[in-house]
Amino acid sequence: MRSTNRQWILRKRPTGDIQPGDLELVERSKPVPKKGEFLVRNVYLSLDPTNRIWMSDMEQYMPPVGIGDVMRGGTLGMVEISNHPDYEVGDLVVPGLGGWQDYTIGAASGPMAARKLTRLPGIPMTAYMSALGFTGATAYFGLMDIGQPKAGETVVVSAAAGAVGQIVGQIARIKGCRVIGLASTEAKCNYVVKELGFNACINYKQTDVSKALKKVCPKGIDIDFENAGGRILDAVLENINLHARIVLCGLISQYNAEGPVPGPYNFTNILMKRARVEGFIILDYVHRFDEFMAQMAQWLMTGQVKDRVDITEGLENAVDALQKLFTSANTGKLLIQIAEEP
Amino acid sequence: MRSTNRQWILRKRPTGDIQPGDLELVERSKPVPKKGEFLVRNVYLSLDPTNRIWMSDMEQYMPPVGIGDVMRGGTLGMVEISNHPDYEVGDLVVPGLGGWQDYTIGAASGPMAARKLTRLPGIPMTAYMSALGFTGATAYFGLMDIGQPKAGETVVVSAAAGAVGQIVGQIARIKGCRVIGLASTEAKCNYVVKELGFNACINYKQTDVSKALKKVCPKGIDIDFENAGGRILDAVLENINLHARIVLCGLISQYNAEGPVPGPYNFTNILMKRARVEGFIILDYVHRFDEFMAQMAQWLMTGQVKDRVDITEGLENAVDALQKLFTSANTGKLLIQIAEEP
Numbered sequence: 119m120r121s122t123n124r125q126w127i128l129r130k131r132p133t134g135d136i137q138p139g140d141l142e143l144v145e146r147s148k149p150v151p152k153k154g155e156f157l158v159r160n161v162y163l164s165l166d167p168t169n170r171i172w173m174s175d176m177e178q179y180m181p182p183v184g185i186g187d188v189m190r191g192g193t194l195g196m197v198e199i200s201n202h203p204d205y206e207v208g209d210l211v212v213p214g215l216g217g218w219q220d221y222t223i224g225a226a227s228g229p230m231a232a233r234k235l236t237r238l239p240g241i242p243m244t245a246y247m248s249a250l251g252f253t254g255a256t257a258y259f260g261l262m263d264i265g266q267p268k269a270g271e272t273v274v275v276s277a278a279a280g281a282v283g284q285i286v287g288q289i290a291r292i293k294g295c296r297v298i299g300l301a302s303t304e305a306k307c308n309y310v311v312k313e314l315g316f317n318a319c320i321n322y323k324q325t326d327v328s329k330a331l332k333k334v335c336p337k338g339i340d341i342d343f344e345n346a347g348g349r350i351l352d353a354v355l356e357n358i359n360l361h362a363r364i365v366l367c368g369l370i371s372q373y374n375a376e377g378p379v380p381g382p383y384n385f386t387n388i389l390m391k392r393a394r395v396e397g398f399i400i401l402d403y404v405h406r407f408d409e410f411m412a413q414m415a416q417w418l419m420t421g422q423v424k425d426r427v428d429i430t431e432g433l434e435n436a437v438d439a440l441q442k443l444f445t446s447a448n449t450g451k452l453l454i455q456i457a458e459e460p
Numbered sequence: 461m462r463s464t465n466r467q468w469i470l471r472k473r474p475t476g477d478i479q480p481g482d483l484e485l486v487e488r489s490k491p492v493p494k495k496g497e498f499l500v501r502n503v504y505l506s507l508d509p510t511n512r513i514w515m516s517d518m519e520q521y522m523p524p525v526g527i528g529d530v531m532r533g534g535t536l537g538m539v540e541i542s543n544h545p546d547y548e549v550g551d552l553v554v555p556g557l558g559g560w561q562d563y564t565i566g567a568a569s570g571p572m573a574a575r576k577l578t579r580l581p582g583i584p585m586t587a588y589m590s591a592l593g594f595t596g597a598t599a600y601f602g603l604m605d606i607g608q609p610k611a612g613e614t615v616v617v618s619a620a621a622g623a624v625g626q627i628v629g630q631i632a633r634i635k636g637c638r639v640i641g642l643a644s645t646e647a648k649c650n651y652v653v654k655e656l657g658f659n660a661c662i663n664y665k666q667t668d669v670s671k672a673l674k675k676v677c678p679k680g681i682d683i684d685f686e687n688a689g690g691r692i693l694d695a696v697l698e699n700i701n702l703h704a705r706i707v708l709c710g711l712i713s714q715y716n717a718e719g720p721v722p723g724p725y726n727f728t729n730i731l732m733k734r735a736r737v738e739g740f741i742i743l744d745y746v747h748r749f750d751e752f753m754a755q756m757a758q759w760l761m762t763g764q765v766k767d768r769v770d771i772t773e774g775l776e777n778a779v780d781a782l783q784k785l786f787t788s789a790n791t792g793k794l795l796i797q798i799a800e801e802p
Binding site for chain 2: 177372393
C-alpha cells in the first residue's frame with residue numbers, strides 16, 4: 119500500500135511531439151472514499167494513441183483533458199477500501215477511466231461506473247486491459263460491425279503488430295479472410311505472420327506500400343482496418359475493390375501534427391469504388407460488451423487469439439512509454455504496470 | 461433527317477481545363493443498322509460532371525473514353541429505322557450511352573440495351589434526361605439509400621442548383637428534413653429557396669462556408685449530399701453531427717485538377733463523429749430503376765418536385781456548354797438539344 123497518490127497532470131497542450139513539461143508527475147494525498155464510493159489501487163494503465171488526442175484541443179469525441187487535470191487513461195485495479203456493498207476489497211475492477219494515477223475513487227453508477235471483472239482460468243490479468251478490454255473490443259466491433267468480413271475476402275490491417283491490429287488480424291483469419299498486415303519492422307512482420315497467422319505483412323518503411331499491396335493482394339482489398347492514416351491509407355485506397363469497407367479506427371500518423379493535415383490524396387477512389395469509410399469509436403459499443411467478452415474469452419482460452427502485451431514498469435515512465443506508440447517502438451498492447459499484481 | 465452523323469471525338473486527354481483540340485467534331489456517314497439493331501436519332505445529350513472523368517485516365521468506375529473514340533454521354537432519342545421487332549419507328553428511347561453524336565445504333569440486349577420510354581401526361585421530354593433520368597435516380601438512390609434521411613434531420617446539398625442537387629433538396633424536403641443548399645450565386649440561392657423550398661442556401665463564394673453552415677444548421681449536419689468536394693466538403697465536415705452520413709456523389713471541384721489533390725483536411729472528423737462516407741455511382745442501381753421512376757413520376761405530376769433544365773442548342777456547342785459545369789454557370793440540368801423534339 120502506498121501512502122500517497124502520484125498523478126500525471128496535464129500542464130499544457132503539446133505542440134507536435136509531447137515535450138518535457140507538457141505533463142507533470144505530482145504526489146498528492148491518497149484519496150478517501152466517501153459513502154457509496156470505493157478506493158481502487160490501479161495496477162495497470164492502458165496507453166493508447168487516443169491519449170494524444172485527449173491532450174490536444176482538436177475536434178474529438180470526448181472533451182479534451184483540462185489543463186491542470188489528471189491525465190485520462192484506462193486502468194485496471196483492485197478495490198483497496200470499499201464503502202459500497204457491491205464492491206469488496208480485493209475485487210478486480212476497471213474503474214471507468216481511472217486516469218494516470220495510483221489511486222482512483224470508484225463509482226458504482228453513472229457513465230464511469232466501475233466494471234467488476236471475473237478472472238477466467240488461464241487468462242492473465244493483462245488480457246483484461248488488452249484482448250478482453252477496450253482494445254480487443256475495438257478490434258472485434260470495428261472489424262465485425264463496420265468491416266463485415268466475409269470468408270475469402272482480403273483484409274488489410276495497419277499497425278498490424280499494435281494492440282488493436284494484432285487482434286483484428288487474428289479475428290479476420292478466424293472468419294476465413296486473407297489477412298495482410300502493415301508494420302514498421304521486419305520483427306513485427308515476422309511476429310504477425312509466424313506467430314499470429316497473418317497471410318503476409320508489408321514493412322511499410324522499406325518499400326513502396328501501394329506496389330507491395332498490389333503484389334500481395336492480387337484480388338484487391340475488401341476491408342481496410344485503418345489505424346494509421348496518411349500515406350498508408352493512400353496506398354490502401356489505391357488498391358481497394360468495389361464496395362470496399364474502410365474501418366476508420368485511428369489516424370495515429372497525424373495525432374502529433376502541427377497544423378492541418380490533408381486527407382488522403384486518393385479520396386476520389388472512395389467515390390469511384392463506391393467504398394464506405396466509417397469512423398468508429400468503441401464507446402458506442404459498451405452496451406454490447408458482454409457479447410464481445412464471451413466470444414473473445416473463448417478465443418483466448420482455445421488459443422485461437424494470442425494477446426501480446428508490452429509492459430513498462432512504473433507510473434513515472436508513462437510519458438516516455440507513450441512515445442513508443444508514435445515511434446512504432448511497441449509490439450502488442452502497451453501497458454504501464456503501476457503496482458504489483460495482487 | 462440528317463444525311464450524316466456528326467461525332468465529337470476525343471483527340472487527347474485534357475490537362476486541367478478542356479482546351480480546343482482536346483475534342484474534335486467530325487462528320488461521318490450515317491450508320492446503318494444491321495439485323496436486330498435500330499437507328500436512334502439523338503434529340504438530347506446529357507452533360508454531366510462525370511464526362512470530364514471519362515476524358516481523363518484517372519482511376520474511375522468505367523474505362524475512360526479511348527483516344528479517337530466518340531465521346532461518351534447519355535442521350536435521349538427517337539427510333540428512325542428499326543430492324544428489331546421490339547422497337548418501332550418513333551419510339552422514344554435511351555440508347556444506352558448514346559454518345560456525343562447525331563445517331564446511335566441501338567441494341568436490344570446487353571448492358572447497353574436501349575430503354576424504351578413511355579411519355580407521361582404533362583411531363584416534358586427533357587425530364588427523361590433529368591428528374592426521370594440518371595440525374596434524378598442519382599438524387600433519389602443517393603439520398604434515400606446512402607443518406608437514409610429521417611424527418612427532422614438537417615441535410616446539406618452542395619451544387620444545390622445543379623442537376624442532381626436541385627432534386628436531392630426537394631426529396632429531402634418531402635421527407636421532412638431541414639435542407640440547406642450551397643450554391644455559387646445569389647440567383648441560384650434564390651432559386652432553390654424560393655422556387656424549390658430549401659430552408660436556406662449559402663452562397664459559398666461570398667462567405668466563410670463553415671461559419672455560415674454553423675449559423676444555419678444550429679443542430680449540426682446529419683446528411684451531406686456531396687457533389688463538390690474540396691473546401692466545401694471541409695466546411696461541411698467541420699459541422700457534422702455524430703453518425704452523420706456523407707453521400708459521396710461527386711467531387712467536381714477536382715475533376716480539372718492537374719496532379720494529386722489532397723482529401724479533406726477535416727478527414728479526422730469522420731473518425732471523431734463516427735461518420736460514414738460512402739461513394740455512390742448510379743450504375744449500381746439500374747436494377748431498381750422502376751421503383752424510382754414510379755415515385756419520381758408521381759412527384760413530378762403532383763408538382764412536389766420541380767425540374768429545371770438548362771438547354772444549349774446544337775451538338776457543335778457541347779464542349780463549350782460542358783464548361784458551364786466547371787464554371788458554375790448552369791442552373792438545373794445541363795442538356796444539349798441535338799435535334800428538334802419529335
